[in-house]
Amino acid sequence: MPVTILGIESSCDETSAAVLIDGQIVSNITADQSVHAKYGGVVPELASRAHQANIIPVVSATLRDANIDLKKLNAVAFTQGPGLLGALMVGTSYAKGLALALDIPLIAVHHMQAHILAHFIKYPHPQFPFLCLTVSGGHTQIVLAQDHLQMKVIGQTIDDAAGEAFDKTAKMLGLNYPGGPLIDKYAKQGNGDKFHFPEPQVPDLNFSFSGLKTSILYFLRDEIRKNENFIQENLYDLCASIQKTIAGILLKKMIKAAKHTGIREIAISGGVSANSELRRLFTENAKELGWNIYIPDLEYCTDNAAMIAITGYYKYLKKEFAEQTIIPLARIPELKSH
Amino acid sequence: MFSKYLCAVQKKWTVQSVGELEKVAAEILAATPAKKFAVYGNMGAGKTTFIKSICKQLGTDENISSPTFAIVHEYAGREKIYHFDLYRINKIEELIEIGFEEYLENDAYVFIEWPEVVEHMLADFNFATIKITEQNDGSRIIEVSGE
Numbered sequence: 397m398p399v400t401i402l403g404i405e406s407s408c409d410e411t412s413a414a415v416l417i418d419g420q421i422v423s424n425i426t427a428d429q430s431v432h433a434k435y436g437g438v439v440p441e442l443a444s445r446a447h448q449a450n451i452i453p454v455v456s457a458t459l460r461d462a463n464i465d466l467k468k469l470n471a472v473a474f475t476q477g478p479g480l481l482g483a484l485m486v487g488t489s490y491a492k493g494l495a496l497a498l499d500i501p502l503i504a505v506h507h508m509q510a511h512i513l514a515h516f517i518k519y520p521h522p523q524f525p526f527l528c529l530t531v532s533g534g535h536t537q538i539v540l541a542q543d544h545l546q547m548k549v550i551g552q553t554i555d556d557a558a559g560e561a562f563d564k565t566a567k568m569l570g571l572n573y574p575g576g577p578l579i580d581k582y583a584k585q586g587n588g589d590k591f592h593f594p595e596p597q598v599p600d601l602n603f604s605f606s607g608l609k610t611s612i613l614y615f616l617r618d619e620i621r622k623n624e625n626f627i628q629e630n631l632y633d634l635c636a637s638i639q640k641t642i643a644g645i646l647l648k649k650m651i652k653a654a655k656h657t658g659i660r661e662i663a664i665s666g667g668v669s670a671n672s673e674l675r676r677l678f679t680e681n682a683k684e685l686g687w688n689i690y691i692p693d694l695e696y697c698t699d700n701a702a703m704i705a706i707t708g709y710y711k712y713l714k715k716e717f718a719e720q721t722i723i724p725l726a727r728i729p730e731l732k733s734h
Numbered sequence: 735m736f737s738k739y740l741c742a743v744q745k746k747w748t749v750q751s752v753g754e755l756e757k758v759a760a761e762i763l764a765a766t767p768a769k770k771f772a773v774y775g776n777m778g779a780g781k782t783t784f785i786k787s788i789c790k791q792l793g794t795d796e797n798i799s800s801p802t803f804a805i806v807h808e809y810a811g812r813e814k815i816y817h818f819d820l821y822r823i824n825k826i827e828e829l830i831e832i833g834f835e836e837y838l839e840n841d842a843y844v845f846i847e848w849p850e851v852v853e854h855m856l857a858d859f860n861f862a863t864i865k866i867t868e869q870n871d872g873s874r875i876i877e878v879s880g881e
Binding site: 445480481482532533534552553554555556559564567568609610613614726727 | 777778780783786797799803805806807808822832833
């Protein structure tokens, strides 16, 4: 009997559903909350309401796309957290209702663990143990993955996330929030060695981007005093230099983590892994460092239900089921090691 | 920026380095009975860094990071702590939807970065204000006011 799992993701912007059969994704559909584009960024009110409006159409579309009847489902996996509580509530309630109605197991998934297991949606899979750098608007973590369900956070940001560093410096440059993708775009035409910003001195495997943000702010303030058109005249070089600095900070910590653990299987996930300089820098250095680099396709890097379904699958195999009394959690301090 | 909610400044510190923040944090907690704080300051002033020091004083060993993306982080100290960042919020309705008022009604510690958008609500909840201003030499002035 094949194992068929429905995955549901609603932790932040995206309402997404996916169907996975025996570890293979057969459908992964994400509602495009185009309503957000009009208002800019993630708007919590709209997020919760849009999830409410989207969830049933998205699940129906996914089942249709997978050519699967609800009755064929063996389990429902959903994002329990971390995320926006109002948004998580929608996916959690829906998953609980569906599992109850179909009398099938309910599986609670940790969103950050799912980002890491996104590497098992397609081949090649990283070999255990591996290190995963998860970088997004809200997170920057280095996780040591011992097996599919045993993971340990060995480094994380002590202030701003890498994606936030991109978005906030973009705002200083006059770009609309969230401007991370625009920095990437403009950086392609700029010189990344034009400006140098001090790199944070953080011990261990932790990250800090708050100091970098402040030093860029002061740098811009001082330059604008001398030339009020400084940003406009140097936009491309500024974007390239900022991007190179952030990517460099991430690479240095990964090198440290790899040395510290002796692991050379290196994975990257999360929305910021779409950044072209980050990809270039890691891929280019991998050979010299003897690393095998794994970066999932972009659709599996940003928030998606396929990663929830694949995590649900590994939990299903271990019979890690949730009770009907489970509640969503906006913040789960650590990746749980089961 | 403080508008009509600005009371007479009760206390003021000048800090030269991050290392001095914990002492100021402890003094603020001792000086005010308020458990809710609106924290003002420009980008890069050190709002998150200072809240980190206060949370440490409140007995949490959790990693305190910026909630800009998540809007609110929750920590377990000796008492519950909610750490808000309203940088991305444009309209108050957006906050009501995520249960903002329920958070405020809670008998928990609440810290709000970028509180301008909810300023008119704060008077009902006995908020103290913390203002962090960066000086040209890199030092920070921290002012606390409230009941």
